[in-house]
Amino acid sequence: MAVNLPVPDPSGLHPVRGVEIGIAMAGVRKAGRNDLTVISLAEGSAAAGVFTANRFCAAPVQVCVRHLQTGSAVRALVINTGNANAGTGEDGLARAMSVCRVLADRMDVPTEHVLPFSTGVIMETLPNDRIEAALPSALAERRADHWAQAAEAIMTTDTVPKAASRQVEIGGHIVTVTGIAKGAGMIRPNMATMLAFVATDAVIAPELLQALVREAADESFNRITVDGDTSTNDSFVLVATQCAGHERITRLDSPQGNALRDAIVAVSRQLAQAIVRDGEGASKFITVQVDGGRTTDECRQVSYAIAHSPLVKTAFFASDPNLGRILAAVGYAGIADLDQSTIDLYLDDVHVATRGGRHPAYREEDGARVMKQSEITVRVDLHRGPSTTTVWTCDFSYDYVRINADYRS
């Protein structure tokens, strides 16, 4: 049911020098599925991450943040699906730490160089014993070309694995950026994302990574929403293995820095849009662009009001050009001095409303034509300033309710 989202072609997912991926069946929630992924990283690798703003952030997120506070050095990511280890208090923290410790001992690296991630049901006890028992087989299975399998092994309600890859030339060397992500519901990243991992073999000063991951998040995962629910486990980690052989990048505002950033943003954005395309019950991919705001923040407020409105989302599901619902959402977005008489609304190329009312030339059949498409751009022009922003979302269907009513059964 995902919207124009093909399963990634494994041959298009370039291995990243210094990265090996092993997968195993730990039986976290269900037997017989790959639910444990270990990503091991060459010595000298550095990482940075952005994490959920949810105050109920999960135990693994708290451990990740602590480990990254001790320095950017990282040697392994360990990811389980089936259980989020969130809302689990002190006991959850101990279990996340235990997984890190067991893996670190096996790899003979410091515990704080292991970053743990969990996704799945909230408020249930993590079966860390089963995870730890499966670590040896995951380590034994490691391969450089396991990206597609990893994308599959981290899924929960996703229907399509999500992976993206780019290569750029930097200083005469090919630099690879490859990433995976999971997520379909509880998606309204706030300064962070669902689970996403992007690795590059670029040689880059570790202190630049935090700015880079933040910028990539702002251009990708921080612009999507499925249902407005910010997850307890959102994590987006960028890893640089430093293996590509080119001269070290020490500034982001250099040609080399720009080339790398563009590749990372492109991979991140493709992954973020893949999450929306696979949004629970999604049948349409909606781009909401708000122009003419005084600030980017107010553009964001308006775009999220539209993207979160259940009434707007059900109208998209029904292909019903009930476009007054979009104006209503603009009106309640929280801009106190908004003047409805200056506002224009477009659906793709169709000018629907002007000066707060229906456009004289607007015909219902033009709106209906656009609403039938699987990809639609809503554009609102506030005509009160120079700022603009874009967010991506999906429609709201029977299947969203079915999926979320059935999720645990």
Add this chain to the structure above:
Amino acid sequence: MAVNLPVPDPSGLHPVRGVEIGIAMAGVRKAGRNDLTVISLAEGSAAAGVFTANRFCAAPVQVCVRHLQTGSAVRALVINTGNANAGTGEDGLARAMSVCRVLADRMDVPTEHVLPFSTGVIMETLPNDRIEAALPSALAERRADHWAQAAEAIMTTDTVPKAASRQVEIGGHIVTVTGIAKGAGMIRPNMATMLAFVATDAVIAPELLQALVREAADESFNRITVDGDTSTNDSFVLVATQCAGHERITRLDSPQGNALRDAIVAVSRQLAQAIVRDGEGASKFITVQVDGGRTTDECRQVSYAIAHSPLVKTAFFASDPNLGRILAAVGYAGIADLDQSTIDLYLDDVHVATRGGRHPAYREEDGARVMKQSEITVRVDLHRGPSTTTVWTCDFSYDYVRINADYRS
């Protein structure tokens, strides 16, 4: 499908001295249904209202606000269903004014003593000619005991008419408070409500009415949500016909003022809860109580985060005690310094979570037992202050999607 919401018994809706109600078929959207209501008020009646905070507020709302700015005197309310006259620009304003003018001329009262209200589809032209043509028959049909019929004539996607009535004794005289409301979707009143009209024959200084209607709204309509969409047409008007014969109330903090306020709050709250019970697709009535906040505002933030979460609402629909979703909503409610380790969560009498994790004594079957009920109280204790608040909402079902995907067809 409404949750424990019987059709009001007409004999329980006490007429209000000085109020007469006439109903007609104007054919606003569909032929053959009562869609026009005129409520005429005795000379000397005073009114006050609170209206939508949506910046795309509808033409009739703008006219109401203007008319009430000229003074509290009011002689008629005119309400149509089928068309909201919202998102209609200058043309919509002219049409709303035209309806007022035609009715005022017929009744021989000033135009600014008529308050117009519209509800229905947004961004379509109001057929004011058909409304004006039906005004004479509505006026001719006026009766004091037409409250139940009026409750029905203002419905849109409502499945049950909403009306409530109370009587209190003030200074040896019986004072009546009777009201009606409509609303089932696009419900997240913000400083206002959907359409609600409460009338009393109390004798009260007109300058007290604004404080009274604001307080009644804060205790009722400003505590409900169905889907988080704030309507363009929310209006809550309180009318006092001054006909009850008791000594004039000049202070709200008097025994007489308190008695009247309590009756008005009780009627308003019953109407507000009726809107939630009839929420689009609702199968459960949920009370969300947040205790222990530093301020009422932060309690409200948390309670609305829970009440708006599609994931929480679908879990209620499914009777699935997937209660981690409630913790996740608490976590993203926007309280920056919230400490998850202090939080308790209860479902009715069941203690679900403590210190940010599952309560040791919590058993899934206890959660499941409560989740099966048609009325459920979620209580969160933040343990960080003395404030508390309560909001009412409903679950989120297949039928919400069906109703809103089909609304215009």
